[in-house]
Amino acid sequence: MRPISARIVEIVQETPTVRSLRFDRSLGPVPGQYLMVWVRGIDEVPMSFSYRDGITVQLVGEATRAIFDLEVGGSLGLRGPLGNGFTLSGERILLVGGGVGAAPLALLGEAAAEAGIEVTTLLASRCCDDLLFLKRFERIGEVVITTDDGSLGICGRASAGLSALQLQEFDQIYLCGPEPMMADVIGRCAGMETKIQASIDRYFKCGMGICGSCSLDPSGIRVCVEGPVFRADRLAGTEFGRYRRGASGIKLLRDG
Amino acid sequence: MRPISARIVEIVQETPTVRSLRFDRSLGPVPGQYLMVWVRGIDEVPMSFSYRDGITVQLVGEATRAIFDLEVGGSLGLRGPLGNGFTLSGERILLVGGGVGAAPLALLGEAAAEAGIEVTTLLASRCCDDLLFLKRFERIGEVVITTDDGSLGICGRASAGLSALQLQEFDQIYLCGPEPMMADVIGRCAGMETKIQASIDRYFKCGMGICGSCSLDPSGIRVCVEGPVFRADRLAGTEFGRYRRGASGIKLLRDG
Amino acid sequence: MANRRRIPLPGEEPSSGSLLSSPDDSPVMASLSGEVGGIRMESPVMLAAGILGTTGASLRRAALAGAGAVVTKSVGVAPREGHRGPTVVQVEGGLLNAMGLPNPSYRNFQEEIDIGRGGGAPVVASIFGAGAEEFVEVATGLDADGFELNLSCPHAERLGAEIGCEACNVEAITRAVKEEVNVPVWVKLTPNVADVVGLGLAAERGGADGVVAINTLRAMAIDVESGMPILGNRFGGLSGPAIKPVAVRCVYDLASALEIPVIGVGGIASWEDAAEMMMAGARGVQVGTALGMVEGYGVFRSIAAGLSAYLDRKGIGMEELVGLARRAR
């Protein structure tokens, strides 16, 4: 479909570099699905839903700069929901969110709590100022915090927080965050791959499975339509955690 | 839609110049609806349904000649059902069919009889050899026959047969046949126009209301999509019974 | 226009949130009347050539149904019965047709124009010919409120696009007709060229009062069961929603290059389609295929009502709408 024009009805500054935008309509996403956000005249970029009617944006480049320049009453063109989201399963689940990657997990966690599932969250960030949606996570269950600088919670990366948890207790683990973090967590959960769902990030142009930019080596899985959420065992042996491609298709070293 | 290929499974010579073709599929018409029949490589012409799965064709020109040349197992391209058919109404109805115009009325009469409606038929033709579907009409009710040459039934035109009937007894009268005959019958049923439904014939190319060839003067009613069946009062004051247009749009004198 | 305001920039809030509400200072519906290609009309939504306009009755009916102007089916010097059937076939996203320019000749057509005028809207005669002489013969033989030169029919030998794809022909024919008539002359362009703007500029040089874009795209459909081309003429022209993005592009390019007004046609079925075409630069639009595919004659009023409500909601007039996409950055 063509982009739908959505009006911004609320803007919340979540952290120094992250803002949430709420729209005048819900696109009815499954948590983990994404939408293509057209900043008119600038670019179109994929974003996860952080609310049924909203997105949470980190200032990283020109398109997000333009989004930050919008005020309440401004509008964006939206195309979505797209892709395959998370599948809720089990009675006790763990969410592991890093940085702005916590956004779709907050939506997922709320849906889980509503469904009577026991939710634990491991929330990781560089410092306490960057912790995203701490209140939303606290409202739905126990939260373990890690910060790289030790300004709050456990000092260290997300993996440091894993030690504080009995991983066997969780029926399902949901990941979203920087790729090295997710690869690291998956690595530390050896044997549990079929119980882990990760929302991963790749460059793509179309969001409909044709531009090919997001095809994972070596199988050619298209992240934009077959993901962005994958069970960790499907990511084993792929480029995930090793490299990605840029807009031209050239391979880039792993980020983070 | 594109034409659907239908195979001819039966051919019946009804009269010296009229043949029925039955297809390997029903297009589910309402009696009075028509279809566009594509004789591949020759032309596409509109035809009424005489059966749910068949048409009845009079040999009049190149396209019908080509249809006559087909044998069982041959195929035609069909587009339909199209237009608005007859509306069944009342408990006693009269069918007035002239020549090959009896074809859609046979299908209508059978539907009426099945619905428990009492059917009377006035069947008109030039001579007894040309009477169409006499047995089908006899099976569903009383039949009054007129022939121009007096070779069977009442000698004269259809109007001669009207005198043999109590027109007031009928809740609805259905006409199909040569336009002068239909105009004549409507003229003789003054005051009953709202109880008469006539299936009329105009040249058209498209069958979807865009070529404009079949627009009736002066209102511009499109026979192909708003007809071919009209209540007689809608035809009052139109070109019906006076003239028609040919393929170029030039007015032709009334036929008959 | 009663109230003109700045169009909200991308990302800005339109002046009123609801589609159907009007700003406080605009209690009446936005007017759609104005001049299009030298012809004054109450609505910029017209009946396109080739659809229904065979008879005066159907022209009149379109006008009474709200068409701002009605364009006749193309008329030539001699009667033509057109191609054999099928003359039209429905394909993905549109219709394919090869009617073959059926017409009763201009000698039998004045009555139809006069009846058509009874609908209260201007009647524009679409005319075709094998060359400038025939165009002039037809144009001078008819009394109409304007002429649309069909230099673009894609399925008639030695007529329409076969001459209309050369800029020099377009210019010469336009000039010849302009010299002989004193009503506006529009030129309907073929999109089946590398450079539709070149044709538009040729029409402009020839003195046209407007160009109409686009005619149908050259196309074909084959019956898979038999292998036969479906149209009696084998080839035809594609119309309908399928070609709208092509038409919008042509209109945008033409409006960017020409001084004379552009009239948009190709796949318009809704007010959004009409708005898109006008944003691309069309001063008016024509509707054809939608009459057969969607709501029939009702399409004129529904498009006009939607356009009017949109202008009200945005608090802008038609002048701001036309060409908005060329100004939007």
Next chain:
Amino acid sequence: MANRRRIPLPGEEPSSGSLLSSPDDSPVMASLSGEVGGIRMESPVMLAAGILGTTGASLRRAALAGAGAVVTKSVGVAPREGHRGPTVVQVEGGLLNAMGLPNPSYRNFQEEIDIGRGGGAPVVASIFGAGAEEFVEVATGLDADGFELNLSCPHAERLGAEIGCEACNVEAITRAVKEEVNVPVWVKLTPNVADVVGLGLAAERGGADGVVAINTLRAMAIDVESGMPILGNRFGGLSGPAIKPVAVRCVYDLASALEIPVIGVGGIASWEDAAEMMMAGARGVQVGTALGMVEGYGVFRSIAAGLSAYLDRKGIGMEELVGLARRAR
């Protein structure tokens, strides 16, 4: 082909009534293998250029999914990131795109071709350039099973169709590449011209082993809410079912005029679409947009299965199917 019989004439009964049954003397499914444009392939249904073929993995996956050959995304002399978004928008009956020829340059592409070959189907490299020199540089810099010269991309300045709409350029570039490589060379043509056959003949004179028709139609979509052109590049190319009738027409015309094989592309999503294109004269077909709109990679097998069943039902081989509409009268 194992069993060749006379194709039933229009109106005649096909030799077997059911779509899925085979005639008694043809117990096996009709073979679809053969040579297309100088390249031997197991199925005439290929992956079109510009769709998915950015990486070796996706080329390989298409081949494993049954594509008879896979054409890469177009590759040029230098890395390009492509246009800003939106690069694609869904419109009535198709997609409008302006990717902007993103590619890692041929210097970073041999590995992808080699991985793609792991799927077992020939890999044809689609290449583009600003002139014959660049085309030659790219072609001689790559080891592929064939080259497809992109002389038709409608949305890249000074590349693609901007040079490909002139017959003399087509001929010169084709000849230049042919002289330097020893694998088949196909030329992908733009339909945005008055005379696509002229371009095809130019490719033939230049020594092409086949032509591929058509690339996308020049088109545009505008956001009605804001008046902004939707594509980041403002303009783009229309693909999908909407353009199939245009493609069929081009293929028919090309196949009627050229000695070299024609490969049909444009809106093919089903076996009926493929059959229609082959009846128009295409020796093979390419599938693109359907991969995004319908069933994804499964489209290759479903088209091939449908074609094979159709040939069985009619009791004919591929040779009879190709160009049937040109012979049917």
